[in-house]
Amino acid sequence: xxxxxxxxxxxxxxxxxxxxxxxxxxFNRIWHWSQAGSIFLLMFTGARLMGMHQILSFxxxxxxxxxxxxxxxxxxxxxxxxxxxxxxxxxxxPKTEGLFRVMRFYAWGVFHGEEHPYRKSYKRRHNxxxxxxxxxxxxxxxxxxxxxxxIYLGYGLWDDLDxxxxxxxxxxxxxxxxxxxxxxxxxxHTYLLTIGHGFLHHIRPMIFGFEKVELTAEExxxxxxxxxxxxxxxxx
Amino acid sequence: xxxxGMGVAALVSAAILWGGAGWAQSGEETTVPAxxxxxxxxAISKSTADHSKFEILKQNFKSGPEVTAACLxxxxxASNQVMHSIHWKWDYEQPETGQRLGKAHTINSFCGNVxxxxxxxxxxxxGYGWTDVRQPAPADPARxxxxxxxxxxxxxxxxxxxxxxPPLDPVTPGAKTITGADVRPVNLSQAAxxxxxxxxxxxxxxxxxGGGGDNVKHGDLSSALxxxxxxxxxxxxxxxxxxxxxxxxxxDKHVFAGSRYATNVTNPxxxxxxxxxxxxxxCTSCHGEKPHPDTSVSHIKLNDHTDTVACQTCHIPSxxxxxxxxxxxxxxxxxGRLDNGKPISMEGYTQGNGKHLHTxxxxxxxxxxxxxxxxxxxxxxxxxxxxxxxxxxxxxxxVDINIIHGNSEDPKSRIFPFKRMEGRQxxxxxxxxxxxxxxxxxxxxxxxxxxxxxxxxxxxxxxxxGLEYSGKFDFVDTHMYWPITHMVAPxxxxxxxxxxxxxxxxxxxxxxxxxxxxxxxxxxxLGMVMVALALLGALGHGGLRLMRRARGNGGAHHD
Numbered sequence: 001x002x003x004x005x006x007x008x009x010x011x012x013x014x015x016x017x018x019x020x021x022x023x024x025x026x027f028n029r030i031w032h033w034s035q036a037g038s039i040f041l042l043m044f045t046g047a048r049l050m051g052m053h054q055i056l057s058f059x060x061x062x063x064x065x066x067x068x069x070x071x072x073x074x075x076x077x078x079x080x081x082x083x084x085x086x087x088x089x090x091x092x093x094p095k096t097e098g099l100f101r102v103m104r105f106y107a108w109g110v111f112h113g114e115e116h117p118y119r120k121s122y123k124r125r126h127n128x129x130x131x132x133x134x135x136x137x138x139x140x141x142x143x144x145x146x147x148x149x150x151i152y153l154g155y156g157l158w159d160d161l162d163x164x165x166x167x168x169x170x171x172x173x174x175x176x177x178x179x180x181x182x183x184x185x186x187x188x189h190t191y192l193l194t195i196g197h198g199f200l201h202h203i204r205p206m207i208f209g210f211e212k213v214e215l216t217a218e219e220x221x222x223x224x225x226x227x228x229x230x231x232x233x234x235x236x
Numbered sequence: 237x238x239x240x241g242m243g244v245a246a247l248v249s250a251a252i253l254w255g256g257a258g259w260a261q262s263g264e265e266t267t268v269p270a271x272x273x274x275x276x277x278x279a280i281s282k283s284t285a286d287h288s289k290f291e292i293l294k295q296n297f298k299s300g301p302e303v304t305a306a307c308l309x310x311x312x313x314a315s316n317q318v319m320h321s322i323h324w325k326w327d328y329e330q331p332e333t334g335q336r337l338g339k340a341h342t343i344n345s346f347c348g349n350v351x352x353x354x355x356x357x358x359x360x361x362x363g364y365g366w367t368d369v370r371q372p373a374p375a376d377p378a379r380x381x382x383x384x385x386x387x388x389x390x391x392x393x394x395x396x397x398x399x400x401x402p403p404l405d406p407v408t409p410g411a412k413t414i415t416g417a418d419v420r421p422v423n424l425s426q427a428a429x430x431x432x433x434x435x436x437x438x439x440x441x442x443x444x445x446g447g448g449g450d451n452v453k454h455g456d457l458s459s460a461l462x463x464x465x466x467x468x469x470x471x472x473x474x475x476x477x478x479x480x481x482x483x484x485x486x487x488d489k490h491v492f493a494g495s496r497y498a499t500n501v502t503n504p505x506x507x508x509x510x511x512x513x514x515x516x517x518x519c520t521s522c523h524g525e526k527p528h529p530d531t532s533v534s535h536i537k538l539n540d541h542t543d544t545v546a547c548q549t550c551h552i553p554s555x556x557x558x559x560x561x562x563x564x565x566x567x568x569x570x571x572g573r574l575d576n577g578k579p580i581s582m583e584g585y586t587q588g589n590g591k592h593l594h595t596x597x598x599x600x601x602x603x604x605x606x607x608x609x610x611x612x613x614x615x616x617x618x619x620x621x622x623x624x625x626x627x628x629x630x631x632x633x634x635v636d637i638n639i640i641h642g643n644s645e646d647p648k649s650r651i652f653p654f655k656r657m658e659g660r661q662x663x664x665x666x667x668x669x670x671x672x673x674x675x676x677x678x679x680x681x682x683x684x685x686x687x688x689x690x691x692x693x694x695x696x697x698x699x700x701x702g703l704e705y706s707g708k709f710d711f712v713d714t715h716m717y718w719p720i721t722h723m724v725a726p727x728x729x730x731x732x733x734x735x736x737x738x739x740x741x742x743x744x745x746x747x748x749x750x751x752x753x754x755x756x757x758x759x760x761x762l763g764m765v766m767v768a769l770a771l772l773g774a775l776g777h778g779g780l781r782l783m784r785r786a787r788g789n790g791g792a793h794h795d
Contacts, residue, residue, distance in 0.1 A: 050760055051739055051753045058733035058753060063533040106777075111784045156540035165644060169750040173759030180763020184770035191774035195781075 016216040021223065022230040023125050023211045028088070031079045032206055038072040039182065041065075046179055069149055076142070091126060092135045099128040106195075116196050119214050133185070141181050148175035288429040297424035300364045300401055301378040306428065308377055315377035317490035323362040324373055324380065326350070330497050332619045332641075337497045340369040342622050345566060345637050345659030345716040346447035349672040352700040353683075355399040356676035359414050360442040364400045370701070382431070385438050389430035392422050393441065397676070415445050415459075436462050436472065439481040449593075451556060452563045455609060455655035456722040460558030460589075468558035469723050476726075484517040493517040496719065499618040501546060501642075501650045519547035519724075534733075544749070546616070546650035548721050550731040554608040555655060555720050559588030561605040565658040569711035571601035572688040579688075599675070599685040601660075611653030611720050613743055617642035620717075625703050628668050629712065635663075635670070637716040644748025651746055652719060659714035662694055666706030672697035 024032070041064065047053055048061035056064070083089040101117040106129075109117070118127035126134060151158075151171050161167060193202040205211035210232050215223070223231050287293055292306045308315055318324050326339040339357070343349050350357040350369045358366045363381050366373045373379070381400055383392045393413040395403040403411060405421035413419055444450060444459050451458030461472050470476040471483070485492045494517040502520065520527075525542055528535040541550075556562040573580060573596075584595030585605045596602050619641040629635045637659070642649035662671050673690070674697040677683030682696035690709065698705035736743045737753030744754070756764065 049737075049753055050756055051737075052756075054734070058737045059534045062537060062733065066533045066537075110777075111780055113784075156536075159540070159543065160647070162645070165748055165750045169757070172750060172752060173757050175759070176757065177759035177763050180760070180767050183763070184766045187767060187770040187774055191778065194778065 016214045017220055018212050019215045019220060019223075020210050020212050020232045021215065022209045022232070023213055024205060024209045026209065027079075027082055029206060029209055031075065031082070034075055035072065035079075038068050038075070039186065041068045042072070043179065043183060043186075046176075050176065066153060069153075073146065076146075092131055092138065094132045094135055095128055097128065099132070102127050102129040110195060125211070125213065133189075137182070137185055141178055141185065145175060145178040145182065148172075148178060283432065287431050290429070293425070293428045295425065297428060299404070300381055300383065300424070301376070303424050303428045304364075304380055304382050305378045307382045307431075314382065314490070315380040318362065318380045319373075319377070320489070321362075321491045322495075323490075323492075326361065326369065326373070328495075328497055330619070330621070332498060333621050335622060335624070337622055341624065343624060343637065343670050343672065344447075344453075345657050345661060345714050346453055346563075347675065348568075348661065349697065349701075351672055352674040352697040353676040356397050358399045359394050359396045360445075361400045367399050383424075383427050384441065385434045386431040387427045387438065388432040388435070389423070389427045390437065391420070392424075392427040393417070393419075395419055397678075415441055416449055433480075434482060435480055443481075447563065449563075451560045454718055454722075455555040455562035456552065456718075456720045458556070458558065458560035458562070460560045461722065464558055464723075466726055467729065468725075470726050471724055484521075486517070497620050499620075499719070501616050501618045501652060502648055519551075519721075523547065543647070544651060546652045548719075548724070549611075549613060549651055549653050551724050551727075552611070552653055552720055552722075553725055553729055553731050553735075554610055555653075555723055556607045556609050557723050557725075559607070561585065561587035561593060561607045562609065562655065563603055563657070564606040564609065564655075565602075565604035566600070567602040567660040567711075568662065569601060569660045570596070571599060571684070572690065573598055574688060598688060604658075609655065610742070612656035612717070613651055613653055613746055614640050614717070615642035615644060615646075615649045615746065615748070616640050616652035616654075616719065617646055617649040623670060625670055625672060625701070627670070629663060629670060631663060631665070631668060631710070631712045634713040634715055637670075637714050640717050651743060651749075655718040655720055657716040657718065659716060660711050661714055662690065662709050663712045664706050665708045665710045667704065670712075671705060671709060672701055672703065674700065 045056065045061040045065035045068070048056050049058065049065060083092075098118060105114060105117050109115075116127075148171050152168070152175055155164075155168055158164065159168075193199045196202065220231075290310075292309055295302075295306070297303050297306075304315070322328055322338060327336070327341065328338040329335070330337050339350055347353070347357065354367050354369055358369070361373065361381075362384060363373055364379045366379075381394075383402075384394060393402060393415065394400055395408075396412045396414050396416075402422040402424070403413065403419035404424070407419045407421050411419045440457070440459065440462060443454070444457050444461070445452070446457070447453030451460070460468055464473045466473045466475045471479045477483070482492075485494045487493070500518045502518065520542075526539045527542065527547065528538045530536050530539065579598035580596060581594060581598070582596040583592040585593040585603075587593055587605065588607055593605055594600075594603060595605070621639040621641060623629060623635060623637050623639070637657075640652075640654065642652075662673060663669060664671050671694050673684060673693045674680070674682050675684045675693065678686055680696075681687055682689075682692045684690065684693035687693070691707075694709055695705065695707065731742070734753065735741060737751060739753075739755050741751065741754060743749065743751060
């Protein structure tokens, strides 16, 4: 019980205690980093297939790209199952509350020494803009790239259609556009890690799982009684 | 394949009998019947007939037809079969276009035309003495040349200007054979007693030397295929399948599978087991539609290609391999230049096997040669149309001597490799038609090779063929397409994906396909702009934060 200071929320009211909690369980972290690694590999091999570099042979790139995509698809199935069975999916429900304040912060406050307006809570570890962005990635970009990718991969099953080459061209362009959209997401996602307490500060919880979040008195009591291993004396 | 299968069966039985004979001789106990052991006491021949034992062949033949007459005394139907083949007729009606094709009618970008040049051109006819292609080949069954295909003595040949007849004692000094060698008198009796199934040398004596020399015409058919190493041809190399021509070009009643006028790019009998006997010389006849074993992602992907890309496209990375060059360009318009009234000859090209090749001849004009030539690629459904003397051409453009049919929408078409021959040849400037020319005729005053006068040469050929001609001529650039299907390389030398899947790859000019890897496309370009904007945004935002922090205005970094 060393760090139980009560911190004011942006609107000034005190809601709970800041505790170091296991916010990202092991599966969550494995999911995130395998996804990150796979996306990097897919970007790298995909760029080769597009002809942006020649570091690998086309054949190797096709093989790695296909196998990585299929493995990631499997992981994605597991993750979806995990999200819905652990209620973790609720983290991604968009909320407009506080959205404007976050947007105002990135556009103005960050240049004027203001604090980030959002405080992570156990049930809500993403700020409203973040949750909205992740949801968009999950329901628009990822399905776009998976569906176009699977149709692309299965070309042999539909290449006897009329205009198959033209259709393939459309599918390929959708696939490539989705890939670049994800790349743009990765750029912004990575950049935003530099805001606030800094890059490493943001990365650490995604590696070790623990992060300082605000707990309500009920949550804190629940953790202390039922899941004490999820609470930790914070390293400061 | 049936023939090959029988060959294997015969070899196996021979080996068993041989083994039996060995046991019998060593005196060990054996279950081999005594009769078999006795008859197998010497090496047995694969054939049931030893032609050196036939009395009728032990005569002093004075001419080719005399030999044929002797052959026909047993093989009574052979000439009739041959006379129904294109090897004999040089006449072919294209079933799809209805065009009259065959050597007797078509124009090519090499020596041009047969009419009026017969005794030279018909030196490669599978017969004796066809001196006028305006008429069908001679009707006399004895005029079929059995030996050119069946001689196994290795010394039978045809002289290059005797309308198919062999050089006989006494030979004309300085004369050449159809392979370009100096003539030696042929021993017809020895040839007749040696006969057997056609080998590479037999087919090759004509087909390797089309267009007037080794590999001049086809690009993928040269003397390099007589004893090829594995890298030159996996099918014909002794280290590979050791095929003869007939392993693929199976014959039925002396008619052979394979055609340059109407061929099968795909396998029309997919229901037949791979390798089963059929009259189609296509890769898929033996290898099937899914030739790559489904053991890796790339193999599965390659099998996806077989309905678009012909096997040859990847597996024949270049033609004219094995040290023998092919003629890639022939400019007739420069022919006729003389040095003090004497013909000029220049040898400006040395091919892989060290042989020097002509690059200019007063008789023929300028040539270019190439080895390991990258093919030209086009959609091909197997059907070929010819620009004959009755077609109107557009002389302001390069004229296609033959037109390759096929397109991306047609399920029977494949992207196929070709040798694209570049030519420059004579046409009628008034009628805009290709013309024939009389080039051969040592004693005439019209033949170009004797008189170097185009006006007389073209007029004589057109009159001879009975074709309309204005009397005015010039030369036009031409292309002629030769399907490339021989010289299949080992799998390790097949094209890698990026040969085509890249910007300006090998298939860059082939219409109607989407080629992954050929460039970013609209999606890629939009995407790149998006990523660039994201990067700019991050840099701008970050830069502004750094500037504000330097001025002590925060930057929201505190600890």
